[in-house]
Amino acid sequence: MKRVMGWGLAGAALAVLGTTMAPARVPARPAVREAFRDLNHNGRLDPYEDARLPLAKRVDDLVRRMTLAEKVGLMLHGTLPGAGGMVLGMGEGYDQAAAKALLERGVNSFITRLSADPATFAAQNNAVQKLAEATRLGIPVTISTDPRNHFQVVVGASSANRGFSQWPEPLGFAAIGDEKLVERFGQLAAAEYRAVGIHMALSPQADLYTEPRWPRGNATFGSDPAAVSRLAGAYVRGFQGSATGLTKGGVATVVKHWVGYGAEPEGFDGHNYYGRTGKLDDTSFALHVRAFNDALAAGSAGVMPTYIIPEGVTYQGLPLPRVGGGFNKPLIDGLLRRDHGFKGLVVSDWAITNDCPAACRAPTHDAPQGYAIAMPWGVEDLPESDRFALGANAGIDQFGGVNDPAPLMAAVKAGKVSPTRVDEAARRVLTLKFELGLFDNPYVDEQAAAKVVGNPATQAEADAAQRAAQVLLEARAGILPLAPTRRVWLSGVPADAARAAGLVPVDSLDQAEVALVRVQTPHEMVHPDHFFGSRQNEGRLDFRPGDPATETIARAAAKVPTIVAVDLDRPAVLTAIRGKAAALYGLFGASDAVLLDLVTGKAKPQGHLPFELPSSAAAVAAQHPAYPDDSADPLYRRGTGITGN
Structure with missing residues (x-):
């Protein structure tokens, strides 16, 4: 068996596995000689490094080798730090030293907010993977992003389009209503993501757009539950590469925000303390849930719960707890996992475990909020470690926007989160990394990235979609x-x-x-x-x-x-x-x-x-914030449009 320490940072081709050559003594596995990535640097092929083995066996082997601290680190989805102290990880490059420090804490899932040319973007992501390869077990990094292929850019919701093909907003896809077009978009955008080393899309938004003043509706597929469901399902199929779940060359989707996010009085958004509560009832809530059906049926790799406290809703005859979606066990463990059979990764929305001080709750002109960003709605007064415990026990597998594992580790050591729950979450995170092929080769071809991202043929299809939308x-x-x-x-x-x-x-x-x-x-x-x-x-x-x-x-x-x-x-x-x-x-x-x-x-x-x-x-x-298209005497009804002129 040939040991390979690394695959190179540009143009590296994954060696073909499974080719029979000179025999070698490999206990309990076929006798072949082939290249492998020696991730734990011990000079031999271990089961989790062996691409021939079933995925479940590789996961089992790796989990057995991990320390508790390493497993807890898997439960964080942090932010890759920007070079030069750029806030929220923005800029054209990463702070590699800061990234290395995060990896050494066991954190190896991150959002990227870089805005760089494709070759530079790919090189930066390759450099992070090289750092990950040097850690004790060599666990590769999962890199996620907010949407990059549209027009509107809002920090915390979407990223600047630099080189990526530019398509209509999701509302534009809804205006066309063509599932095949949305699926085609997903395929092309996923190819761009993978070309620069991005593996996860923090999208689509299957939120139902029911409150017209809500600022997040632009990234939804509109107000009709059936149409939203159809198009969100097509989005998942396109990005992930199949109708039944994630393929090795696809991009994992995280459908969001489970559930009822669009039903906020006056449209005040749940990122803000003043928008922390949604107003629904059981009938309207069922419409918001319906909008997620096809994305879940298509096997979305992940689901992200909503920030808001969904008031007015019951589950199994009892009112939902007055806490945000990430802490709401009936919403996650009950409605999502038990009733809808979801088996994938649950990723919290960002910063739900952060403290929300006065500057967060009630900023003023003289004392604005600044970067005191937090959305711990309904649990603002709990200690930080208790917020982690409540979220983990509600069903959160990864906490978004968190770089420090210490508070979660404290909750585990205090017995507030069981080792079994940690193992369950760790297995889901690792399974996704294996499904994406990252353990076998996480690197991308930097020069090829510049040919894939912003390809003129892709942009021509995007322009045609813009015209149609x-x-x-x-x-x-x-x-x-x-x-x-x-x-x-x-x-x-x-x-x-x-x-x-x-x-x-x-x-x-x-x-x-x-x-x-x-x-x-x-x-x-x-x-x-x-x-x-x-x-x-x-x-x-x-x-x-x-x-x-x-x-x-x-x-x-x-x-x-x-x-x-x-x-x-x-x-x-x-x-x-x-x-x-x-x-x-x-x-x-x-x-x-x-x-x-x-x-x-x-x-x-x-x-x-x-x-x-x-x-x-x-x-x-x-109008009622939770019901679609219910204003009196609308000027134009949904579906209006003069075509063919």
Whole structure:
């Protein structure tokens, strides 16, 4: 048996296993001579290093070799630290010394928030794997990410798109409604992830979008439980590589947030203390659960519980505990594992075990929240180690955003978490690493990464999806398409993009034949002193007289026919601008080039609204946060869309 200490950091090819060559004496296993990774550096092939053995035997062998501290380390899903002290692990490289220290603590699952060119990204991840290979047992690193292939970027929810193909928002996929397209997206995005050394997608969001003011709805598949379920299932199949679970070359999905996250009064999000409670009842809760069915049926490798406390819900005749989803045993051990038969990894959302001091609960202008980030809802006053114990016993296998195993170890040593529960979680974490093939070769080809990520053929498919995902709501006769050389006044659209589309941008409305105005859905910064509140679109949805966008549209429409395109990251109230628009688009992740392709007729709109658009702010305020599409007299109903123009 040939011992291999490492596979190299670039262009390393995994040796073909199972090829019969000169005999060698290997007890209890076929006599073959082949390369193997000597992960524990003892000069012989141990069962967990032997790729010929069944996965369960490899896991059993490794668990027997691990110390309690190493098993506890597996239960953390930390953050790869950014070089130069970059907060939250952002930047273009990792702090390798800090990463080594985390690995030495036994932590070997991490989120990456790097924004680097593909070759650099791959090299950074390879370097981390090399550090992991040098640890006592050589356990490889699992690297996860928030979504990277869309437009909206919010810290803690999505990552900047640098080189990765750019697709419609998930709401845009919902506007198209095509499962095969979502599955194809998953396959292509997964290839990009694996090319740079990412193994886990902290997605999809199977949350049901029922409260129109909620800022996280842009990453969902809309408001219809059946459609959300279908498309989330397709997402899982695409990323993981099959309809029945994870394949070796796939990317593990973590479907989230179990369950009821979209039902937050006033849309105030559960990342914030003021948004910690959801308002549901048993009937609405069943709709939110229904949205997860197909993702679970497709064998999603992981599930992430919600932050919120789901008030108004009963399970087996008893009210759910008034604690967040990560501490809620009936939600995880009962509804998810027992009732839905889920056997995979349960990963908590980030920072649920952190302390939430005054700066977290009630920040002020003079004392803002800063980086005092914590979401321990319902257990704020428990000691930290007791939060870990409660979460582990509720069914959490990995605690997200945690780099220090000491509080969890303290809970184990105090008898608050049993060794059996630790072993159960450790086996799930290790099983996933083996399924991904990481023990046999965790390295990627750095030069090949630059060819896979941002491949022009992939982006061409993404552009086609963007064109298909947009919704035409109104169009007066004869306004579309805009003919070449039309003189157009622009707002919110770059002149260079219009010129590339064959139009003639002009500086004033007096010179124009038509106007094209692109605007965002209205929003407010209701909670500017909170970390997430200052980064999320909250508050009202309605265009009002005096708003800059409303006045721009009115001024243009008074002079020339005006085409209006609204980026619908939330369901805007368009009542004040509807009558002024000669044509009205709802956009769900579109480049300026894609918008111009639509208005010039180079592409035809195919999308239909994935949620209703309310008619007034009063209707929004009166609807129930847990029920889909229930506002009075909506301006546009879900499914609206003019196609073929």
